[in-house]
Amino acid sequence: MVIYPMREHDYDLVGNVNGQEIKSIFKKLKGGTAAGVDGIPILLFKNFLSILIPIIVLLCNKVLRSGQWPSAWKTSLFIPLFKRGNPKAHENYRLIALVPALSKVLEKILDTRLSNWLNTNNLIHEEQGGFRTGYGTTDSVFILKALIDKYGKGKTCLYVGFLDLHKAFDSVDRELLKDAMLNIGLPHSFVRLIVSMYTCVSGIIQVGNRFSKLFDIKRGVKQGSTLSPKLFNIFINDVVNFLENRWAPKVSLGTQKLSLLLFADDIALVANKPQDLQTLLNLIEEYLHIKKLRLNTEKSEVVIFKKRKVGDDEKYTWFLYVTHKERGYYPRILLNGPYIRYHRLMSPDQPRRFPGEFNQTAKQ
Structure with a gap:
């Protein structure tokens, strides 16, 4: 794993996390949430959080310093949820995306940091009222x-x-997203991490006890990620x-x-x-x-x-x-x-x- 040196202003976005940040995120997560493809439920982390925090902090900081998103976090488990209409028509289903718990935690940390960074630097135009602190x-x-x-x-x-x-959200071209992040002035260390997050992304669909084959997801921002609306705003x-x-x-x-x-x-x-x-x-x-x-x-x-x-x-x-x-x-x-x-x-x-x-x- 390659560790890149960081510039001073990078720390606002990809600086080390601490145990308090991890505790704060897990406190907000619902324990009954279904597990992702790794099969590890959030409730397990919440029950043993005092023991696991040092390990989680170490892992998250290695991800942030290396700029490489773990491949095990890049696969989403999709559960079809019927909306209405003909149950045989695929367009009448909404896919609920489940990601590994640790991926969700680090995404929430990055979302908070990105939101603060964008607001502090006043980079999102006033015309945008969605998913901005203090706007609606x-x-x-x-x-x-x-x-x-x-x-x-x-x-x-x-x-x-x-x-x-x-x-x-599903149609976002990731090369254009990379350009947009660089154009708005985001540090290269943060952009590199997001690019890694969306490299070799895959999914698998579960219906009952049956699973589809693994498939590639080559476009769009992640469904169900708190970070996705901010990335789309950018x-x-x-x-x-x-x-x-x-x-x-x-x-x-x-x-x-x-x-x-x-x-x-x-x-x-x-x-x-x-x-x-x-x-x-x-x-x-x-x-x-x-x-x-x-x-x-x-x-x-x-x-x-x-x-x-x-x-x-x-x-x-x-x-x-x-x-x-x-x-x-x-x-x-x-x-x-x-x-x-x-x-x-x-x-x-x-x-x-x-x-x-x-x-x-x-x-x-």
Whole structure:
């Protein structure tokens, strides 16, 4: 095992772990969690933690110093979980990924360190509200509502494109992820460790007492890993710069100007003109092509917010102009790519509905 010398600023991310860090992580882990491919349950570690801590600390520190992720930690055990619909259709199952307990512990430590490093250096754009300390969908929904209140008056409208990415985490190109980590300024020692984590990754599926053959996983970030959302945020962080460098249209809110809001892999494009939204959609299509990602058109939609006076009183209602692929064409926005349907009518008397993660927060 080769031990590389570390530079001073590397210690924030890949410096030695201590027993207190290990204790803190195991305290948060549920003892009843199923074991990974190694068959060692978390409960075993929790029951004998005082004895095992020195060994775990030694092992984790060797991994951090060498920059080499253990091959035994690179295989995930997948358990299919039925969602709904036809039980014979594979798309109606969700795969739950189980990883070795020690891999999960070190990933959580790295996740905490990476989160602190990104926040301290202010490297993730303000448009990103997902999986950031001190941020959440409530912030994104608040900004979106403020934009609706501002632009949905009189003859003006707010055009919002709610975009969902098709299997976003599973589609991440790892070479592009490496480039994104280096471009954002992460130390080479940390990047080397993440690259090792995603080299020669494999999986195996368990159904009852039967197991599939081992298969390679050549794309994506790991399912079920607390580190994956942060890595994805880094992966698409340059979308803001991409739009700015192409003079993408923006809307203003106070002193701020923006073209989109993000919550991890959920994107909301915002514009006050249909042609501006068209421009943004075209640019996003170009960006996704570069990143080797694609839209999930079944879950993406365009919403037009407009305020219209009702009757003679002073009550106002928000209307979403409906456009369907099969019927009804009100304002129609053509795309140089997949068709994106329009959302149905919404008024303030109904629960506010925003697609994807935005909707989950709006219900609260």
